[in-house]
Amino acid sequence: MEYRPIPADRSDEFRRLVSYAFSPESGPEIDDEERPHPGERYGLFEGETLLCVCRHYDLTVRVRGEDRRVAGLSAVASPPEHRQRGYVAELLKESLADYRERGIDLSLLWPFEHAFYRRYGWGTVNEYARYATAPETLASAAGPDRGRFQRIEADEWASLDAIHRAHGDRADLSIRRTEEWWRRRVFERWSETPYVHRWDEEGEPRAYLAYAVDDDGERTLRVTDMAYTDHAALRQLLRFLSVHRSQIDRISLRAPPDFPLFEMVDAPGEIECTLHAGPMLRLVDVARALERLETSDGFERRMTISVSDPSAPWNDGTFSLSGEGVAREPTETAAVETTVETLSQLYAGYRPLETLERVGDLRIHDESVRPAMEALFPARRTYLGEHF
Structure with a gap:
């Protein structure tokens, strides 16, 4: 077996393996054109047979208050005909050796199953809370109507970066985003293109959020990313979400477990909150x-x-x-x-x-x-x- 990069002319095979592993309900067809992606495709081969695959990211992540180079691992997938033969274990070991050779000391991933990656040495390093409620519930936490919201396009990504860095400095493990990351992971998310709005006060960018709208019998505004410089800016984001009450049934967002939403609203009983194990x-x-x-x-x-x-x-x-x-x-x-x-x-x-x-x-x-x-x-x- 050989661990090596997956050549560009086999990118469709990579995408089919990943699609089958993570979204088999989509069927065997894939999009004709893949959106550009910041990661590197790698696989374990036996001859020219692709046994399993993964994607590597070269990230800069805040660790103990210091920006560190970290290897992101994702899209680990194997077709059913090659499963339970130790191929993924070998792929993970080869990936670790590869990271070490590149001079990277830490690896970060989002697991499909935490118990699986624990067997190979990854440990959970934070939880996250998922909140869901009607837009009107957030109205009592909203700040006064001031400043200005505006729709932001991908070419304006730099106006959001300082907000994201200030927000990320409140906790370790935040990713320091490159322009490519902003474009491919915030303004584009796999097959969707979120809305992105920024809030300014006196000409200074203070907060932003990115979101998409799902309609599965009820319309849900799903926040995919948000950041704010201080509590007053957070209240403006909640105001922005609350004014969607005429067209949206539910707001869904992800936040740290200590996010103070229950303390900010008048009716905390109207909020559903679930706690989840996060990245490893x-x-x-x-x-x-x-x-x-x-x-x-x-x-x-x-x-x-x-x-x-x-x-x-x-x-x-x-x-x-x-x-x-x-x-x-x-x-x-x-x-x-x-x-x-x-x-x-x-x-x-x-x-x-x-x-x-x-x-x-x-x-x-x-x-x-x-x-x-x-x-x-x-x-x-x-x-x-x-x-x-």
């Missing part, structure tokens, strides 16, 4: 990723961490951390023992140390290192809401 992150190269963390405060002496990672042999073993850096250790004993999945969650700041001791695969065998571990891995606010 994985350390591609444990040693290099740990080197990126600040160690001077926490490591006056050496500390050892044993990591279990069957999918990436370069991560499977014991590592020593000290003020001089990170090194692989031949010893089998360590002060801390964990799996790459749990270490990835700890690294992202998704859960504090004591929580992952209770519910994750984390064991501290030497209590003297606990203060250093807490200093190295403080919990952070994490939220990535956009799919890729």
Whole structure:
């Protein structure tokens, strides 16, 4: 078997495999023309037979307050005739080795099933809430009618970028978007073209939202992306949504679990809210990723961490951390023992140390290192809401 890029003349085969995996109800036909896409197509081949496929993204993502290069993984798919033979597992292992060779230390994905990717070392790193309500419910949370909303086209993407960055700085894991990302993932979304509106006050862009309208017996305005610079700007977005009451039955939007919508409206009982597990992150190269963390405060002496990672042999073993850096250790004993999945969650700041001791695969065998571990891995606010 060989892992390699999928050539352009086989892009239709790639699209058919992905369509069958994620939307089989669409039937075997695909659109005649594929919209441009920012990702790279890769596959596992046996001769010229395509066994399974995936798409790679080279992303810049905020991790612990710092912009980091992260490998996005998506569109992992295999036709039914090649399933349950270990091909996808091999594709994932080859992808990790590829990322490592490119100098990328972290991988991020949206899973079709969280349990599946846990087996290969990815760990959940945030939840998201989905809200649904009638437009009139939002009227009580609306800000006063001021400023100006206007429809924005793709060529004006740069006017939204500062809003998105300010919004994303409130939590880790937000994607720093390129022009191509804005065009292909915000102003175009697979087969749909959302509406995009921006709110300005005194000539300054303060908020925006992108949305589409579905009609399955009732009209639902589905917010696909939104960002705001402050609470007053959020209230303007809610006002904009509320004025659709004459033509829309329901508003649907996705937000962080601590989104204050219940506190903002007069009738919170009219809002449906469901909580969902979100994206997953994985350390591609444990040693290099740990080197990126600040160690001077926490490591006056050496500390050892044993990591279990069957999918990436370069991560499977014991590592020593000290003020001089990170090194692989031949010893089998360590002060801390964990799996790459749990270490990835700890690294992202998704859960504090004591929580992952209770519910994750984390064991501290030497209590003297606990203060250093807490200093190295403080919990952070994490939220990535956009799919890729």
